[in-house]
Amino acid sequence: MFSLVGSTLQTVTMSMMVKARGYDPGVTPNMDSPWNNFFQDMGGRLIGTGFIVLAIFAAVFLFMWLGGRIGNNSRAQEGGLSNLLWVVLGAVLLASIGGAIAWFSGFSLF
Secondary structure (H helix, E strand, O other), X not given: OHHHHHHHHHHHHHHHHHHHHOOOOOOOOOOOOOOHHHHHHHHHHHHHHHHHHHHHHHHHHHHHHXXXXXXXXXXXHHHHHHHHXXXXXXXXXXXXXXXXXXXXHOXXXX
């Protein structure tokens, strides 16, 4: 019974792939609209500003963690280190978004 379900799904997906492979819609993207440069510049400024803010937060939390280490304050150590790790995670996500935007802006279908 389960082999019938698997073979049916494989037959349906294979026929859809064969139909989609030979289909040409005849549409080309038009990327020279006058507002594209504005949005690319604004996106770059927002991502750059985000990195600057994250660098400032990283410095503050690093000094908070170091101050907790020097002053033997476990709460400052814990808060500084955990917030510093959140800032690193935010920087990784922001860099991923920037990379995705750069990849999509250079992406061409034809």
